[in-house]
Amino acid sequence: MLRVLLRTNALDDRVRKTLVDTLYTQPTNLAIGAITGVLCSLVAASYAPDRIFLELALLLTAIAAARIVMAVMLPRLRNRDARRMELLYEFGAFTYSAVLGVFAAMTVWYQLPATAQLLMVAYAIGYGTGIAARNAGRPSISIGQMILIFTPINVALWNGEDLAHRALAVAIVLLWIGMISITMTVFHTLRDSVAAAETSARLAEKMQHLARTDVVTGLHNRAGLNHYLVEYMSRRRAMPNLALFWLDLDKFKDINDALGHQVGDRVLSEVAQRLRAQAKQEAVIGRFGGDEFILACDVRDRREAETIALAVLADVTRPIRIDDDRLEIACSMGIALQPDDGEDLETLFQGADLALYHAKVNGRNQISFYDPSMSRNLVRRREIEAELRLALQRDELSIFFQPIVDLSTGRIRAFEALVRWFHPVKGELRPDEFIPVAEETGAIITLGNWITAQAARAAAQWPDDVTVAVNLSPLQIKAPGAAMGILNALREARLPAHRLELEITETVLLDHSKQTEDFMAELSAAGVRFALDDFGTGYSSLGYLNKYPFGKIKVDRSFVSGVNAGKKSDAIIRAVSGMASTLDMQIVAEGLETIEQVQAVQAAGCTLGQGYYFSRAVPDYLAGMLLARERERLDGPKRAIA
Incomplete structure (x- = not known):
């Protein structure tokens, strides 16, 4: 059992927190159990001539009240520390169980009326049995409470003069062993479920990351771009404008056709590294598809966007050395600014796309900013096409x-x-x-x-x-x-x-x-x-x-x-x-x-x-x-x- 408890303490902090949280679930049940114990102890104390029984009943009442308050208030704290919450729960649970076990044992030891003994011993056994399952998320607490409750009662029953008391003591020990087995079974099931949930969550997060990442370049893919750009635009930003740069490598298909797709992939990877080197730290960079890339970042004004665009274009178009081949790369770029060219992401993409088209039509290997006339020309072109x-x-x-x-x-x-x-x-x-x-x-x-x-x-x-x-x-x-x-x-x-x-x-x-x-x-x-x-x-x-x-x-x-x-x-x-x-x-x-x-x-x-x-x-x-x-x-x- 000690090996199990040590292994429990080695669980991941998030798993531990989840298991500790189970202790504070359904505070109503804890309150019902505590109030029942208070009532039973007060009734039993009324049969006792000695004042110590009343004092123990009042102590049990105070502990029960404190536990109910902690069960309601602690889960509401924002910065909850799992270990501290566990210690507080242990203190309350062990204190309550120790007082309850002593109280029930004293009713037998001092030979209070049979009704008082029956009331307290039955409640103590029921309470110990109930917590075996309820607190199974932390078996050390559950087993510790049963020890504190059942040990004094068994000592008192075993010292009794009749066989029935000793038979009950043996029955409690057997019950105790059975409840420990149930506690550990519930604990293993709960722990495995939590661990499996954590593993599933990590796998889901990894799969989500892979689903949003381009395999060739390591940048965001189209789905990742949409996701992170929406997040980026929803955050409060220090600069007034968001610049969207849409890059297209000119005649990249010729590289694939002449040298093969493996060389083409290495070119794309090199371009991605150059974009990372030139972009701002908080920029969103992605491969939109094929030989097209997207870069988005905050800028003060159009002039800063142009400065960034020229630096990116100069770096991307530097010759690339792949094995024995020296490749000349040309690049066209379209730029749109928020809010001037569009408030939402879709409009901004349309503007950058039109600007990119304009850059390619005008001779390629250049930058072009979006202008409203481009939209009018697009409508005209679509009419002519149809x-x-x-x-x-x-x-x-x-x-x-x-x-x-x-x-x-x-x-x-x-x-x-x-x-x-x-x-x-x-x-x-x-x-x-x-x-x-x-x-x-x-x-x-x-x-x-x-x-x-x-x-x-x-x-x-x-x-x-x-x-x-x-x-x-x-x-x-x-x-x-x-x-x-x-x-x-x-x-x-x-x-x-x-x-x-x-x-x-x-x-x-x-x-x-x-x-x-x-x-x-x-x-x-x-x-x-x-x-x-x-x-x-x-x-x-x-x-x-x-x-x-x-x-x-x-x-x-x-x-x-x-x-x-x-x-x-x-x-x-x-x-x-x-x-x-x-x-x-x-x-x-x-x-x-x-x-x-x-x-x-x-x-x-x-x-x-x-x-x-x-x-x-x-x-x-x-x-x-x-x-x-x-x-x-x-x-x-x-x-x-x-």
């Missing part, structure tokens, strides 16, 4: 063709296919309104395929020496079966492949994708021609001309009619023209509006021209009329001479 998908079904879209003219002869050598949208309610929508939306939503793939098919059908009606040019989006090129789709469109329109020219901007070539190389190689082998569009607008590289099968260069209109047009731009055009002549490539000058511009680019070496000077973009039937008039004008004199 209506664009229906526009193809309702024949609201049309293909217009702008001629590309030979500057030396004036003949139309090609037409560039340009899409136009005539909305039944909103009127004509500019391409720069809906093309970016189509690219963002992926609708550009369907739209681009439709443009190619329509342009091929129209070009099949033109003379054999006239080609059609179609602009391609990066998403079209990367779509599965892109090359096959274009070849099918040519086959259905019965247009020879060499009469289709695909215009590709330099941005498509920046990622040096093998998918792009294979796409161009397959179509070039089939006879399709390629033109490098908008040459000279930021990413120009002569390496593209050597690596890819381009037969034409289109000089951007900014060199011809933009604010920078002049001697420097003429010199650039001359240099490009000279190079193109050596490589047997044609040069197209875009944006020609005046005869002076036509003469300038022709003198600089351009072979083809395109712009309002020659013609605006026109429907297919007008394109056919332009060709017919041109043939009549230029070929008519030849036929007359013949």
